Amino acid sequence: MLEKLKVDVLEANLELVRRGLVLYTFGNASGIDREQGLVVIKPSGVPYEQMKPEHMVVTDLQGTQVEGSLRPSSDLHTHLLLYREFPSIGGVVHTHSEYATAWAQAGRSIPAYGTTHADYFYGPVPVTEELTAEEINGDYVLNTGHAILRRFEGLDPLAIPAVLVAGHAPFTWGRTAADAAYHAVVLESVAKMAFVTATLNAEGAGVSQCLLDRHYFRKHGAKATYGQSSEPHK
Numbered sequence: 334m335l336e337k338l339k340v341d342v343l344e345a346n347l348e349l350v351r352r353g354l355v356l357y358t359f360g361n362a363s364g365i366d367r368e369q370g371l372v373v374i375k376p377s378g379v380p381y382e383q384m385k386p387e388h389m390v391v392t393d394l395q396g397t398q399v400e401g402s403l404r405p406s407s408d409l410h411t412h413l414l415l416y417r418e419f420p421s422i423g424g425v426v427h428t429h430s431e432y433a434t435a436w437a438q439a440g441r442s443i444p445a446y447g448t449t450h451a452d453y454f455y456g457p458v459p460v461t462e463e464l465t466a467e468e469i470n471g472d473y474v475l476n477t478g479h480a481i482l483r484r485f486e487g488l489d490p491l492a493i494p495a496v497l498v499a500g501h502a503p504f505t506w507g508r509t510a511a512d513a514a515y516h517a518v519v520l521e522s523v524a525k526m527a528f529v530t531a532t533l534n535a536e537g538a539g540v541s542q543c544l545l546d547r548h549y550f551r552k553h554g555a556k557a558t559y560g561q562s563s564e565p566h567k
């Protein structure tokens with residue numbers, strides 16, 4: 334069941350390794366089959382180099398395991414909450430990539446400092462509030478998801494496909510598991526540039542709304558003109 338999705342999810346996980354976003358067994362990627370309401374996620378604590386499609390774990394949206402002999406990622410319930418609440422997404426990724434994690438640990442959103450950011454994120458990449466002791470001692474993984482949802486009230490998750498969990502690390506998402514991994518790669522690059530920018534000139538840096546619009550909508554939405562579109566570049 335879901336053999337293609339298992340291959341795609343494994344590939345998204347391996348992309349994180351190839352791009353240097355995860356060490357050892359850090360991080361995880363998942364994907365969802367919306368028609369069947371089933372999620373495929375990597376197994377917990379298995380080294381990436383040993384992972385095969387048949388090691389992927391299948392659960393329903395409540396976390397009941399329907400396939401796979403290994404235990405699912407320990408972050409499963411954060412992924413599931415995002416799938417339940419963001420119906421437009423089809424893949425979720427979590428990494429501990431260094432620069433994005435540094436911003437998360439600092440409890441700071443990543444400002445839209447330039448056009449690289451604006452090409453992918455329509456505004457700052459937000460940071461959640463810190464989880465309370467009650468949340469940490471309770472259903473920690475699910476509460477991590479709730480902290481993300483609170484931060485995304487009023488935001489479009491496809492326009493800003495990333496979040497920093499305060500004191501923890503980033504989550505990204507997209508229409509597919511591959512998209513979510515792609516956003517994790519871009520986020521790390523943007524986070525690194527933002528760190529250097531903040532070091533050099535935090536006060537004076539930042540894109541105008543006009544430049545943000547110009548870059549974001551060149552690549553996204555019905556009027557996108559980037560790449561091999563039939564529309565002229567603007």
Ligand SMILES: O=C(CO)[C@@H](O)[C@H](O)COP(=O)(O)O
Pocket residue numbers: 358359360361376377378379405406407408427
């Ligand atoms: O956030 C964490 C640890 O802080 C996790 O990302 C682990 O690093 C990976 O866990 P599994 O997916 O292997 O359970």
